[in-house]
Amino acid sequence: MGSKQRREREKESLRRDILDAARDLFVKEGYENVSMRRIAEKIDYSPTTIYLYFEDKGDLLFQVCEETFSKLANKSESLLAEMADPVTTLRKIERAYVDFGLKYPNHYKVTFINRPELRDMSKYYEKSMGQKAFNLLKECVAECVRRKKFRRVDVEAASQALWASVHGVTALLITHPNFPWAEKNKLIDLVIDTMIQGFKV
Amino acid sequence: MGSKQRREREKESLRRDILDAARDLFVKEGYENVSMRRIAEKIDYSPTTIYLYFEDKGDLLFQVCEETFSKLANKSESLLAEMADPVTTLRKIERAYVDFGLKYPNHYKVTFINRPELRDMSKYYEKSMGQKAFNLLKECVAECVRRKKFRRVDVEAASQALWASVHGVTALLITHPNFPWAEKNKLIDLVIDTMIQGFKV
DNA sequence: CGATTAACTTAACAGCGTTAACCTGGGCCC
DNA sequence: GGGCCCAGGTTAACGCTGTTAAGTTAATCG
Numbered sequence: 001m002g003s004k005q006r007r008e009r010e011k012e013s014l015r016r017d018i019l020d021a022a023r024d025l026f027v028k029e030g031y032e033n034v035s036m037r038r039i040a041e042k043i044d045y046s047p048t049t050i051y052l053y054f055e056d057k058g059d060l061l062f063q064v065c066e067e068t069f070s071k072l073a074n075k076s077e078s079l080l081a082e083m084a085d086p087v088t089t090l091r092k093i094e095r096a097y098v099d100f101g102l103k104y105p106n107h108y109k110v111t112f113i114n115r116p117e118l119r120d121m122s123k124y125y126e127k128s129m130g131q132k133a134f135n136l137l138k139e140c141v142a143e144c145v146r147r148k149k150f151r152r153v154d155v156e157a158a159s160q161a162l163w164a165s166v167h168g169v170t171a172l173l174i175t176h177p178n179f180p181w182a183e184k185n186k187l188i189d190l191v192i193d194t195m196i197q198g199f200k201v
Numbered sequence: 202m203g204s205k206q207r208r209e210r211e212k213e214s215l216r217r218d219i220l221d222a223a224r225d226l227f228v229k230e231g232y233e234n235v236s237m238r239r240i241a242e243k244i245d246y247s248p249t250t251i252y253l254y255f256e257d258k259g260d261l262l263f264q265v266c267e268e269t270f271s272k273l274a275n276k277s278e279s280l281l282a283e284m285a286d287p288v289t290t291l292r293k294i295e296r297a298y299v300d301f302g303l304k305y306p307n308h309y310k311v312t313f314i315n316r317p318e319l320r321d322m323s324k325y326y327e328k329s330m331g332q333k334a335f336n337l338l339k340e341c342v343a344e345c346v347r348r349k350k351f352r353r354v355d356v357e358a359a360s361q362a363l364w365a366s367v368h369g370v371t372a373l374l375i376t377h378p379n380f381p382w383a384e385k386n387k388l389i390d391l392v393i394d395t396m397i398q399g400f401k402v
Numbered sequence: 403c404g405a406t407t408a409a410c411t412t413a414a415c416a417g418c419g420t421t422a423a424c425c426t427g428g429g430c431c432c
Numbered sequence: 433g434g435g436c437c438c439a440g441g442t443t444a445a446c447g448c449t450g451t452t453a454a455g456t457t458a459a460t461c462g
Contacts, residue, residue, distance in 0.1 A: 157383035161392045168369020182358035191362045198399035247411050
């Protein structure tokens with residue numbers, strides 16, 4: 001009785017331990033600098049055990065990132081829920097995006113920057129948390145156009161352009177930390193505000 | 202005797218062969234997918250010979266990229282030389298930047314996207330070709346402000362913001378080729394034009 | 403001619419992701 | 433209850449990787 005369920009729970013719990021250990025190491029040292037052997041060591045299992053729970057290192061990474069990115073999606077969702085002025089909300093969403101990237105640089109790296117060519121990926125896009133975050137941004141842009149805060153732009157293209165620009169500043173700040181940047185916050189806001197300004201009627 | 206000079210020439214020629222072989226492989230297959238052994242094989246030398254000419258794989262990569270990026274710097278330079286309207290020139294420089302990235306995606310990846318943590322790098326910035334290209338962009342922005350085409354923005358910050366946005370669209374197009382992008386050219390121009398619009402007086 | 407040295411190679415190290423083969427303990431059926 | 437199965441874990445190994453230390457060979461120079 002119930003022992004099947006217990007095994008089930010134990011399996012799930014080990015899966016969790018692997019994910020947590022992996023996230024911890026990925027965040028601290030970056031994807032490429034963490035080996036399967038080190039993750040296994042951290043949880044006192046043999047390296048091959050991980051392969052019983054995840055397809056390969058890339059899969060493990062993807063699962064870790066999905067969990068993290070759901071936080072961003074939630075943040076955006078709540079920002080959208082309490083929207084008053086859509087332009088202000090858009091600004092907040094974009095800012096939250098950049099802040100998220102800078103808070104979890106290694107997660108951001110692996111999902112959006114390095115992207116160790118996770119196969120086709122086209123099927124992943126539809127359900128991934130990163131995609132969800134993008135869709136929320138798009139909704140906000142649509143609202144800006146609807147309420148005539150923005151001129152009548154192609155919502156899809158405009159959203160992609162906004163995403164591209166915030167991705168750009170996030171990625172550069174992460175990957176080129178030693179470049180003589182202008183003050184970080186000023187730069188981030190400048191990118192966001194300039195794009196928004198450019199879309200205004 | 203000129204034999205010393207001849208040896209010198211031969212050394213230089215082997216260095217060239219290594220660079221050319223490395224570039225060829227990097228471009229075709231990407232940095233991470235090319236091993237020192239394969240580069241060596243291509244030029245019929247032992248892998249360790251490469252280490253007599255380059256510090257390590259990262260150094261080899263850097264040298265290859267510098268050569269490629271000088272093309273971009275030259276292009277920007279000539280665009281700047283034949284400048285009539287600074288805004289138009291700025292647009293062209295930015296567009297050339299993106300086109301360059303899409304033409305040499307693997308070079309762009311390794312210099313600006315992946316950046317396999319080339320040590321401090323802060324010393325490299327001053328003399329690198331990527332930096333030179335950025336300085337030319339900055340000059341153009343300064344001219345836009347000087348001729349009152351742009352409002353009185355912080356030239357340094359504005360240039361960085363422009364760079365960030367074009368980097369963003371370039372990087373995303375390269376690393377996420379399967380994403381359902383709007384029409385490529387339209388998207389690129391939208392990013393560039395929106396930023397420029399946002400900076401106008 | 404003999405010694406030095408530059409240029410290159412061979413062999414090896416320590417690590418990697420991943421797979422195949424093996425072990426082992428608990429659940430199930432006869 | 434005894435034998436079997438098999439889930440869940442292990443050990444050993446393969447074929448890579450970047451890199452270094454030691455060894456070889458050919459040319460140069462006093």
